[in-house]
Amino acid sequence: MRVMELRAETIYQGVERTMSDNVDDVTKGVTLRNGNSWYLSNNYKKPYSDSDSNSDIKFRLDNAEETDNFVVKYHGKTYDISGLLKYHPGGRKTLKPYKGFSLDRVLAETPHSKAAHHLFEEFVLENQSEYQDIEKLINWNKPILWQVSSLKNRYWEWVNLPVNRPIRLFKSNFLELLTITPWYLVPIIWIPISLYFFYIGCTTDISDSVVNSMPQIIIAFAWGLLLWTFLEYSLHRKLFHMKPPPDSTTLITLHFLLHGLHHKAPFDAQRLLFPPVPAIAAATILLNLYKLLFPPVMINFVISGTMIGYLCYDLIHYYLHYGAPKAETYLYVMKRYHNYHHFSHHQEGFGISSKLWDYVFGTLITLRQLIRAIEW
Structure with missing residues (x-):
């Protein structure tokens, strides 16, 4: 034939x-x-x-x-x-x-x-x-979180050679459960919390009616959304892609827990989204930081906008790995873009929900022109 x-x-x-x-x-x-x-x-x-x-x-x-x-x-x-x-x-x-x-x-x-x-x-x-x-170099039949630091100078090579197999981090079923996040859990948790802060802002923070204060509310909420895109980029680039010293047990383990496991097993659907417990802890820290940066009249709307930005980021990230967006749509372009980051340009393309800050900081990936569109 x-x-x-x-x-x-x-x-x-x-x-x-x-x-x-x-x-x-x-x-x-x-x-x-x-x-x-x-x-x-x-x-x-x-x-x-x-x-x-x-x-x-x-x-x-x-x-x-x-x-x-x-x-x-x-x-x-x-x-x-x-x-x-x-x-x-x-x-x-x-x-x-x-x-x-x-x-x-x-x-x-x-x-x-x-x-x-x-x-x-x-x-x-x-x-x-x-x-x-x-x-x-590690025993895949046992929890691997406490093994990765033993890789030392082989860790960076190992973590950037992806596999498609289940990863277990902890021996404890309870601790392991805290690291696994089905996609639907993200909106269940974060939409009510975001609405709560928005409601508090409308009922306690503004002196005029909601209608008259709408421009102010929209601006504060938009600031929150924009700030999330910056946080998304900064954390991804500066923290998640930090190369840990080969002799640091703590930093290797921390890197793997925060982001290394995702690059090692990029197709694990249960580990594509940030677990709620550490996410809520991080949100609490961010909330206290916002109190230092924004006036009381804005803060709850900014927090609400940031949480919605995070929600969109997490769900978009999941979809970029498992979805099949139609050609030339926004998510089609971002799926291609994120694939470049995962499997070729590890030190570029840090934006997931948006390319905005890649443009600003010079880490933009240029996508190749295709003869015909990809069909996933």
């Missing part, structure tokens, strides 16, 4: 490329595994023998169309990438034509980063020794 040459945009490590383009620079890549689909059941039968040719893209697996397993070959190894299609940052249609084929030529024409190949090895059905070397 002849393989037609494709011109399909693909995104690897957040950088899209056209399959038939000549690429001189290193393009980044990302794969992911859905659940435990990369483990084979005992009755799984490979649709070809290991002696089959894998040069270029010239062979076809006899029963590739009939099986649910999306099997490919690369450098003589066999991969089942079934879990990749739905979440592939470059869109599901990019990979579908390659079911049953060798990827040697495609991946040679579109080079990939170390992180990309590391993730890709989660799909391999055999010969995992090289992939496992760095992941053997």
Whole structure:
């Protein structure tokens, strides 16, 4: 069966490329595994023998169309990438034509980063020794929070080589529960709190009627929204992407707890949002800081606006990882932008809900023009 040459945009490590383009620079890549689909059941039968040719893209697996397993070959190894299609940052249609084929030529024409190949090895059905070397530095069968500091000078390399597997931080089920946040918990908690501060502002802080004070209320609320975008950028850049000293047990552990675990397991839906308990503690500190910065007539509206800004940020962040926005919409652009940050430009693109402060501080990522839009 002849393989037609494709011109399909693909995104690897957040950088899209056209399959038939000549690429001189290193393009980044990302794969992911859905659940435990990369483990084979005992009755799984490979649709070809290991002696089959894998040069270029010239062979076809006899029963590739009939099986649910999306099997490919690369450098003589066999991969089942079934879990990749739905979440592939470059869109599901990019990979579908390659079911049953060798990827040697495609991946040679579109080079990939170390992180990309590391993730890709989660799909391999055999010969995992090289992939496992760095992941053997910790015991994945035990809680890992107190293990990461032992990595010392290997920590930064390890945390930036993403995996798609469950992460357990604590042995205690109670403590572990405090670190897991389903998306719907965020609006359940923060909308009532934001409305409460807005109500207090309307009933106690303004001397005139709400109608007459509306311009003042809108300005204060908008200040809160704007301040959140600055906090989002500043915390992400200065705190979450702080490289801890290799000899600091405390700072390595803190970095992993705050943000490192998200870069290590970017597809963990339970850890995409900030847990409520530390979020409320941080909000309390921020509230006291606001009392020093703003007059009483403004403060509750500013707080309310900041909380709504945070709510939007957290839900947008979740959607950028798991949603499928339509082409050329705002969230479509931000999804591409955030993929670049995660898998290629770690020290750029710190805005998640907005690019505003990336423009201001010179950390903007320029997105590649695509021949056609990505379909997630």
